[in-house]
Amino acid sequence: MNFSKETGLSNFRSYLQTKAQVTDEQFAVLAEKLKVEQIQKGNVLLRQGEVCKHSFFVEKGLLRSFTIDNTGKEHIIQFASEHWFITDRSSTFFHEPSDLYIDAIEDSCIVFLDQDFINLASDISTSFRQYNEKLLQNHIRHLQKRINLLLGATAEQRYLDFIKLYPDLTLRVPQWMIASYLGVTPESLSRVRKELARKNFKSI
């Protein structure tokens, strides 16, 4: 197997080293709090109604978060590929039942971070705390941009924005999931793509 739990952990260590200047000594202490798991495609990490206890760091693979509305339709909130975090912050912070599902789109290697880890890491590393804050602010910026697109842009504009933002995902994610992320039907997205092809647009 390409990504064992050990290599997953070691990759997360170098991620924290690069991004948040966490030293090997600091990481040795923190590693106690971490869990690394191989998650198979289709497996669910968080269910609507559960209180979210973890942030999930994607070492390898692809996760998504989504809601299911009262007509049974899925709405994809976020994708998370390599070196992204995904979680339900509100549920974790307020200890409330989550609205979200989180599951694996591909076989994945996932690092589980709980609140203990975040607290401890924030205590022993100022730069970690700052990096964590930066992630939070980035998250907000991202949500706001998305709202802005959903308020005004057409399906085509939203799709173009998507492939600019996630060039890697465009090929890995099934089209109907992209459609769900954009808030349109798979049929509509197919037509959008056809139209773009007609206009001789090159995405790759």
Place this chain on the structure above:
Amino acid sequence: MNFSKETGLSNFRSYLQTKAQVTDEQFAVLAEKLKVEQIQKGNVLLRQGEVCKHSFFVEKGLLRSFTIDNTGKEHIIQFASEHWFITDRSSTFFHEPSDLYIDAIEDSCIVFLDQDFINLASDISTSFRQYNEKLLQNHIRHLQKRINLLLGATAEQRYLDFIKLYPDLTLRVPQWMIASYLGVTPESLSRVRKELARKNFKSI
């Protein structure tokens, strides 16, 4: 004038007392950093392209934030009435030019908080820091809920959600602004309201 700068400041003090257990002594120190201004209806507090330097606390009145897209259309991001904060967090945090405008929908009394204030208050009061964090998490929860609605819900569902969330604003804000917040035209909102009236829906 009903709300002088002094009463505005004193009201903000009791707000911080209630919400974040900030004592009078602590507030006396913090007050140095605060600016209170009467803002006339229509006046602009932040413009697209400027770096946002403040959080605005609405002591009295009503503010909004909005973007203007490349076709010249306004999209309202947020309303802020009494005892709400409004700002562009991303711009403040990353020192980047803002995408947002913030202006006054009514004559307002506004407390200006800059980063100095936040830092100092966080230093001298743990409970303030916690309350500030709570506001941030709440903000995220709110943005996420909005995305979810924009992904799936009809104009009618979004309008019903709006009047449930902002019962006070429904009457204070011109209808075309509510339409802009919902991401529909004023004409569409008018139709939605007519349809609701036909179905004998009572909002008040």
Place this chain on the structure above:
DNA sequence: TTCATTTCTTATCATACATCAATGCACAGG
């Protein structure tokens, strides 16, 4: 008050997108 401006409504037509249904295609399992 009167007049002007803004806001809301109504009506018509146009369009983007949804829905429903059928087909093609790839891939997995027997």
Place this chain on the structure above:
DNA sequence: CCTGTGCATTGATGTATGATAAGAAATGAA
């Protein structure tokens, strides 16, 4: 090899919402 299953495409049709225009109602200034 055939066959089932999931996904993408395509076509036909319906519907919610947008665009435009005009009138009604509310608001505000002189």
